[in-house]
Amino acid sequence: MVDADQTFVIVGGGLAGAKAAETLRAEGFTGRVILICDERDHPYERPPLSKGYLLGKEERDSVFVHEPAWYARNDIELHLGQTVDRIDRTAKTVRFGDDGTLVRYDKLLIVTGAEPRRLDIPGTDLAGVHHLRRLAHAERLKGVLASLGRDNGHIVIAGAGWIGLEVAAAAREYGAEVTVIEPAPTPLHGALGPELGNVFAELHRERGVRFHFGVQLTEIVGQDGMVLAARTDDGEEHPAHDVLAAIGAAPRTGLAEAAGLEIADRAHGGGIVVDERLRTSDPDIYAAGDVASFPLALFGTRLRVEHWANALNGGPAAARAMLGKDVTYDRVPYFFTDQYDLGMEYSGWAPPGSYDEVVIRGDAGKREFIAFWVRQGHVLAGMNVNVWDVTEPIQKLIRAGAPVDLDALADPHVPLDSLAP
Structure with missing residues (x-):
């Protein structure tokens, strides 16, 4: 009661x-x-x-x-x-x-x-311009991708962040043609830096995604309310039936x-x-x-x-x-993604400029590895790609705040649990 x-x-x-x-x-x-x-x-x-x-x-x-x-x-x-x-x-x-x-x-x-952040360019009022934040957005986009896949249609995605890449993967699985426009030099540049962004670029290129880096959309061209193409600031025009704005929130x-x-x-x-x-x-x-x-x-x-x-x-x-309980909210940031056959978990915080080295444990070429962002021997963040049940030891290393042996960190035969003090 x-x-x-x-x-x-x-x-x-x-x-x-x-x-x-x-x-x-x-x-x-x-x-x-x-x-x-x-x-x-x-x-x-x-x-x-x-x-x-x-x-x-x-x-x-x-x-x-x-x-x-x-x-x-x-x-x-x-x-x-x-x-x-x-x-x-x-x-x-x-x-x-x-x-x-x-x-x-x-x-x-x-x-x-x-x-979702909005594109501030001409043409965003066209019917084929989408955002993805709410369930209603996903319902609409799901139908769009299925239709594009049936008709060999083309979607242009503005932004190579997590949402942009996950939708790119979904679009390719439906059979749609995909072009991703990104101002940075690699996907996920702000989250992973250039060292690991290329892993995701190659993953998507192998599945037929086209990337256009270092440019921005300047206009979405349409006719009779429908999308026809997307223009970038280098003068190129990319054919499109739909456009997804995935430029952050x-x-x-x-x-x-x-x-x-x-x-x-x-x-x-x-x-x-x-x-x-x-x-x-x-x-x-x-x-x-x-x-x-x-x-x-x-x-x-x-x-x-x-x-x-x-x-x-x-x-x-x-x-x-x-309720007045003793609370200290200090969770290590954590997120995950699934794209095609790649599953990934990321723990920590290591924006570009905050680290001096990326240490790889495993085989990045086979996309089965753990990456560690390190500063002066301290682990700031860790990302496990198609390697599972390691989030807890990765977060322990981050929380420890102590320097680790980088050779041991890179060696898959050394248990991660043994590296945290």
């Missing part, structure tokens, strides 16, 4: 919000839990949207965090298709954008996520900014500033998931992490902090 004396409101109905609501009940909170989602679908996980579901290998229902009946069964007041347009920190209320309803909170969690901080909460600068991801307990500059408001910029002492910086694991773990951590 719900005790109405306390009300916790969660704004944002993605994985972080749903797991926060689940955790509040699991930890014994008996007050009202109000979960507000601006989509009409129940909370779902996003990785399948560019992986299994997009490929037709997973059913639509498999993406949902909980079955629909779970929310009522656990006394979660779920508001689907509702937006919040104002937080009044003095009155401790949120206002629904549709009808102006005010809901009072004792604690508030903002998990509004991120939204921006945190949805508008609600927090309007409420006067502190926002991180661009160097730290531009999200809502939170402390190690995921508490914002207002002690009764918390933030987690893609929208939060949190301190990570392990790397001596503040990070905003957009990946699935951050939502999966951040939502529950924020919920426990809201």
Whole structure:
């Protein structure tokens, strides 16, 4: 039975919000839990949207965090298709954008996520221009890729990041022609640097993907509302029936900014500033998931992490902090990808310029290896490609913060567990 004396409101109905609501009940909170989602679908996980579901290998229902009946069964007041347009920190209320309803909170969690960055070029209003962030986007794109595959059609993808490459892989599996446009010199340049980006370039080239590096889209050309081609700043024109904008995501901080909460600068991801307990500059408001910029002492910086694991773990951590429990959110960043026959997991944080060496353990040519980004003998990050059950020892090496023997690190015969002090 719900005790109405306390009300916790969660704004944002993605994985972080749903797991926060689940955790509040699991930890014994008996007050009202109000979960507000601006989509009409129940909370779902996003990785399948560019992986299994997009490929037709997973059913639509498999993406949902909980079955629909779970929310009522656990006394979660779920508001689907509702937006919040104002937080009044003095009155401790949120206002629904549709009808102006005010809901009072004792604690508030903002998990509004991120939204796709838009191409700022002519032609983006054409019918064949797509983004991939929401379930509705994936449903539409799934049909588009199947149609392109049947008709030998061509998709141009702007951006060789994780979403761009995963959709490229899906498009090729459907049989579509694919061209990827990327301003950087390699795929995944900001995440993996040039050393490992080429592994993914070769993976896709072997499957027939065309890359065009060092250029940007300048215009999407169309006729009668349909896409015909995409032009780049080197003067080339690439034939296309559809275009996917996969140029990153921006945190949805508008609600927090309007409420006067502190926002991180661009160097730290531009999200809502939170402390190690995921508490914002207002002690009764918390933030987690893609929208939060949190301190990570392990790397001596503040990070905003957009990946699935951050939502999966951040939502529950924020919920426990809201309950007054002792929380320190210091998870090593983690993400994964599946492209064709390549499966990969990455742990840590090593942007270009932060490391002085990449150590390879295994056979990169066969795409069965672990890569370590190292600075002065310290492991900053590790990526296992088609090598499994090594995430825990990789993260131990990162957390150890101590120099390791690089020859032993590169030797597959030396157990990883033996290298962490």
